[in-house]
Amino acid sequence: TSDIDIEQELTRVGELLKSDPQQARAALAVLESAQAHFSPPQVIHLLILKSSVLGFFNQHHERVAYLNGFIDRVQDPNIKSKFLYHLSTSYAALGEYERALDAMNTSIALLPRVTDTIAKITSLQAAVTLLNSLYAYSEALSYANRMYDLPLLNQDLSAKCIASADRVEIYMMLKQRSLAREQMREAVDLCDKNGRTYVSQIVHSFAAIDLIDNQEYQSGINAGLTALRAFPSSMHTDYVSRLEDGLARAYLLTGRLVAAEQYGHLAYQHATEQKLAQETEKSLETLAQIKRAQAQYSAALGYAEKALAQKNALLDEQFQKNVAYQRVKFSMQDQSNQVALLEKQNKILAIEKQLEKKNSQNLWLIIALVMVVATALGLYLWKVILQKNFFRRTTQIDGLTRISTRGHFMTSAEEVVSVRNKVVSLILFDMDFFKRINDSFGHPVGDWVLIKVCQTVSAELRDGDLFGRLGGEEFAICLPNTDVEMAWQLAQRCRAAIAAIDAEPCGFQFPLSASFGIACIDQNDNRQFSTLLEAADKALYQAKSEGRNCVVVSNLMGTADIAHYQAKSDERNCVSA
Numbered sequence: 001t002s003d004i005d006i007e008q009e010l011t012r013v014g015e016l017l018k019s020d021p022q023q024a025r026a027a028l029a030v031l032e033s034a035q036a037h038f039s040p041p042q043v044i045h046l047l048i049l050k051s052s053v054l055g056f057f058n059q060h061h062e063r064v065a066y067l068n069g070f071i072d073r074v075q076d077p078n079i080k081s082k083f084l085y086h087l088s089t090s091y092a093a094l095g096e097y098e099r100a101l102d103a104m105n106t107s108i109a110l111l112p113r114v115t116d117t118i119a120k121i122t123s124l125q126a127a128v129t130l131l132n133s134l135y136a137y138s139e140a141l142s143y144a145n146r147m148y149d150l151p152l153l154n155q156d157l158s159a160k161c162i163a164s165a166d167r168v169e170i171y172m173m174l175k176q177r178s179l180a181r182e183q184m185r186e187a188v189d190l191c192d193k194n195g196r197t198y199v200s201q202i203v204h205s206f207a208a209i210d211l212i213d214n215q216e217y218q219s220g221i222n223a224g225l226t227a228l229r230a231f232p233s234s235m236h237t238d239y240v241s242r243l244e245d246g247l248a249r250a251y252l253l254t255g256r257l258v259a260a261e262q263y264g265h266l267a268y269q270h271a272t273e274q275k276l277a278q279e280t281e282k283s284l285e286t287l288a289q290i291k292r293a294q295a296q297y298s299a300a301l302g303y304a305e306k307a308l309a310q311k312n313a314l315l316d317e318q319f320q321k322n323v324a325y326q327r328v329k330f331s332m333q334d335q336s337n338q339v340a341l342l343e344k345q346n347k348i349l350a351i352e353k354q355l356e357k358k359n360s361q362n363l364w365l366i367i368a369l370v371m372v373v374a375t376a377l378g379l380y381l382w383k384v385i386l387q388k389n390f391f392r393r394t395t396q397i398d399g400l401t402r403i404s405t406r407g408h409f410m411t412s413a414e415e416v417v418s419v420r421n422k423v424v425s426l427i428l429f430d431m432d433f434f435k436r437i438n439d440s441f442g443h444p445v446g447d448w449v450l451i452k453v454c455q456t457v458s459a460e461l462r463d464g465d466l467f468g469r470l471g472g473e474e475f476a477i478c479l480p481n482t483d484v485e486m487a488w489q490l491a492q493r494c495r496a497a498i499a500a501i502d503a504e505p506c507g508f509q510f511p512l513s514a515s516f517g518i519a520c521i522d523q524n525d526n527r528q529f530s531t532l533l534e535a536a537d538k539a540l541y542q543a544k545s546e547g548r549n550c551v552v553v554s555n556l557m558g559t560a561d562i563a564h565y566q567a568k569s570d571e572r573n574c575v576s577a
């Protein structure tokens with residue numbers, strides 16, 4: 001057997017099932033024996049056919065066992081929902097309403113994953129039918145509404161047609177006449193457009209019964225007869241039985257007892273054939289009334305008694321159904337409560353996560369804040385240091401001449417003298433007749449001279465020599481590790497350099513000179529800086545008094561060979577005052 005043969009045969013069995021169920025069953029058995037060669041989709045097709053055949057022959061026990069044998073292994077939600085529908089139908093037929101509801105709920109729960117529209121309609125329709133049979137009309141209505149609201153696929157009105165017909169039936173059961181009538185028009189319209197004339201016919205039959213219930217007997221009879229003729233003769237469903245019962249009542253109430261009895265019997269016959277408990281009871285009641293109208297009281301009593309027994313059975317069944325429904329509803333509620341609880345827990349988890357995120361965000365914020373504060377603090381400290389440096393510079397460096405201030409020089413020189421391990425020399429010098437320069441050429445020229453003198457002297461100094469401005473035009477040089485001879489030579493070089501300064505750049509021509517005093521202290525001498533300073537000052541004073549522009553060495557410290565330096569008097573350049 002080729003693939004095509006198998007496919008064709010499967011389709012043929014499906015069609016046979018509608019026309020010749022017996023033959024369909026035989027053909028299916030043949031197919032089953034060859035199923036080892038089937039592809040997986042073909043196996044599924046075969047399983048569906050087998051289940052349908054079992055259902056058709058009311059073999060519900062076998063069908064339930066058969067379906068439960070594999071249903072858990074079916075993955076595809078489209079196929080699974082179909083099997084669940086079969087299962088639910090069979091459980092309902094067996095009176096196992098709780099299981100029927102469970103199967104229904106499972107298939108409804110699959111709906112979000114079902115992609116096939118027909119499969120969706122089938123699941124929802126199964127729910128409507130089952131809930132209607134359990135008298136749970138408002139729940140049935142919610143599934144009908146859900147079906148009505150399914151998105152339209154390729155303008156296919158199937159779902160809307162079937163859902164509208166469901167609504168008509170439910171509104172009638174709920175005795176909401178105006179809603180039912182309104183919905184009838186829409187349902188017929190939708191189903192005719194959709195080519196589902198069979199569903200239209202069912203709605204027409206509802207319309208006829210509605211007219212009769214509303215005491216519009218003649219129009220009800222006309223509509224009912226038309227609807228009944230439109231049903232295929234082979235079809236004996238609850239709709240047919242209900243319509244026949246309606247016609248019987250209409251004929252009875254309009255005094256046409258023969259026709260009433262004819263339709264009453266038909267209704268009863270079709271109801272019992274299909275094991276329709278409600279329709280059986282209703283038709284028995286109608287028959288009892290007809291017999292009473294015909295004055296056949298014992299027959300009437302017989303039907304009435306049968307009707308009563310049927311009603312008792314019905315009440316019993318109704319009770320069973322109700323219990324089953326309430327129980328499942330309760331467990332559904334419980335499940336949905338659990339779902340709600342889980343959702344709440346998830347929400348709490350999500351909030352906790354958010355909180356965690358916020359916390360870590362806060363941590364980052366804190367880190368950022370600390371960094372900002374640290375940076376600001378660093379900047380502040382840096383500024384303070386800069387300010388301090390500036391302050392120190394301004395207190396340590398003379399603003400005009402850029403050499404040490406008096407204070408800074410004194411401290412540093414004192415330090416040098418106190419830690420000396422060799423001889424230290426100190427030179428003081430003072431510009432000669434500086435007042436005259438100021439007076440003759442102005443203060444700015446005097447300033448220029450001071451700057452120029454300091455640059456000139458600085459050029460003669462070594463690293464480590466200290467140079468400071470003691471005040472006005474008086475300066476000091478502290479020379480570590482320098483004996484009196486070296487100091488003398490340096491002082492002479494400085495003196496000569498100052499005397500050689502050309503004043504031209506400041507715009508005037510005038511001579512410059514300075515007087516120098518030197519004192520020297522060796523490492524064995526334990527006297528302090530102040531004594532050294534005093535000695536150098538005295539030597540400077542002497543240089544001034546001896547004629548200026550000369551160098552005088554102090555012998556106060558006992559370190560210098562004064563005779564030697566006096567002998568160099570021509571080199572001292574001093575001119576007698």
Ligand SMILES: Nc1nc2c(ncn2[C@@H]2O[C@H](COP(=O)(O)OP(=O)(O)OP(=O)(O)O)[C@@H](O)[C@H]2O)c(=O)[nH]1
Nearest residue numbers: 430431432433434435436438443444446447472473
């Ligand atoms: N341009 C200028 N002049 C200053 C500064 N500091 C002090 N002086 C002036 O220096 C002059 C010092 O004069 P004196 O102490 O009489 O000494 P001198 O004129 O140099 O005379 P001898 O020292 O005896 O040679 C004063 O006129 C002060 O005003 C300064 O920073 N700039």
